[in-house]
Amino acid sequence: MGKETHKDLDFHLVTLASPYGLEVDNSRLATLALDVKNSVPDRLKYYLAINDKVIRGKVREKFLDEKESAFVETALSEMFELSPKEALEYSLKRVETGANLRGVYAVLGTLKDPVSLKAILLGAKKLSTKSHEDVSVLDLITALENRTEKEAKQALLNHKNSYPKENTLGVYRHTLAGGEVRLGKDLVDSGKGQCIICHNFGWRGIKKVGPHLSRIGKQKRATGEYLIRSLIEPSAFVVQGYGDAKVSAMPNMKNLLTKSEMRDIIAYLKTLKMRGD
Numbered sequence: 001m002g003k004e005t006h007k008d009l010d011f012h013l014v015t016l017a018s019p020y021g022l023e024v025d026n027s028r029l030a031t032l033a034l035d036v037k038n039s040v041p042d043r044l045k046y047y048l049a050i051n052d053k054v055i056r057g058k059v060r061e062k063f064l065d066e067k068e069s070a071f072v073e074t075a076l077s078e079m080f081e082l083s084p085k086e087a088l089e090y091s092l093k094r095v096e097t098g099a100n101l102r103g104v105y106a107v108l109g110t111l112k113d114p115v116s117l118k119a120i121l122l123g124a125k126k127l128s129t130k131s132h133e134d135v136s137v138l139d140l141i142t143a144l145e146n147r148t149e150k151e152a153k154q155a156l157l158n159h160k161n162s163y164p165k166e167n168t169l170g171v172y173r174h175t176l177a178g179g180e181v182r183l184g185k186d187l188v189d190s191g192k193g194q195c196i197i198c199h200n201f202g203w204r205g206i207k208k209v210g211p212h213l214s215r216i217g218k219q220k221r222a223t224g225e226y227l228i229r230s231l232i233e234p235s236a237f238v239v240q241g242y243g244d245a246k247v248s249a250m251p252n253m254k255n256l257l258t259k260s261e262m263r264d265i266i267a268y269l270k271t272l273k274m275r276g277d
Ligand code: HEC
Pocket: 192, 193, 194, 195, 196, 197, 198, 199, 209, 210, 211, 212, 213, 216, 221, 227, 230, 234, 235, 237, 238, 239, 242, 243, 248, 249, 250, 251, 253, 265, 269
C-alpha cells in the first residue's frame, strides 16, 4: 500500500468513528495534526476533526506559533469564535511584538468591531514609523482595504502617500517579501492564472507558448522586481524569441490574481532551479 493510501486510511478510520457513535481517537488526531511530516492541508484536516475541547485547545495554541499562515489563521479565527476578548488581546500583543503577522491580519481584516480595528491601526502606526516587518506589510494593507471604517481608509491613504518616487511598483512592491512557497505551488498547480497552459514548470514537456519556468529561480534577470513586472506589466520586458519584441502574449495578471496570490507565486518561482530546459 502506498504511503498516501495509508494516510487517507488513517484519517478515515479516526473520523469515520464519530458518525457511527464510536469514540474518535483525539490524541491520535492531535499527534497527526502536529506532525510536521504531514502536509499542511492534511494537518489542518486532522485538527478540524478533533472533537475534544481540551486536546483541540492545546493543538490550537501550538498552531499559533507555526510559520505557515494557514495554521495561525485557522487557530486565531477559532479563538475569535470561542472567546473574542482573549483573541483580541492576543492579536494586539502579537501586532505589538510584530512577528509573523500574515495570518493575524487575515483574520483582523474580516472583523468589524472597534477593538480589532485598533489592532490594525496599531500595525499601521508601526508601518509609518518603519518599525513593521516587511513580510506582512501586504497583509496589513489588505486588512486596511477590507475594513470599511474611515480611520482604516485614512491610514491606507497615508501609507500610499508615503511611497517614495522611486517606487514605481506602488503597492505591488510588497509582493516581494513574505510569500509562501507551498501556497504559490498549489495556486499554479490548480490552474490559477492559467500559467500551466503557457509554461512548463518541470523540465520535460511539450513546447508551450511561453518560456520554460523550470529554472527561472536561477536566472540572473529573475529578481523579485522582474518577476512581479512579468505578472503585472507583461510587455515591460519580453523574453527573446517569444512574441514580437514589444508585446507579450501573456495576459496581465492584475485582474486574475490577488496581490497576495502573486506574492506566493513569486516565492514559488524563486525556488525553481532545475538544470537544463
Ligand atoms: C497565454 C499564455 C500565458 C499565460 C496564461 C501565462 N504566461 Fe507567462 N509568459 C507568456 C509568454 C508568451 C511569455 C514570454 C514573453 C514575455 O516575456 O512576456 C511569458 C513570460 C513569463 C515570465 C518571464 C520568463 C522569463 O524567462 O523571463 C514569467 C516569470 C511568467 N511568464 C510567469 C507566468 C506566471 C506565473 C503565470 C501564471 C500566473 C503566467 N506566466 C501565465 C505566456 C503566458
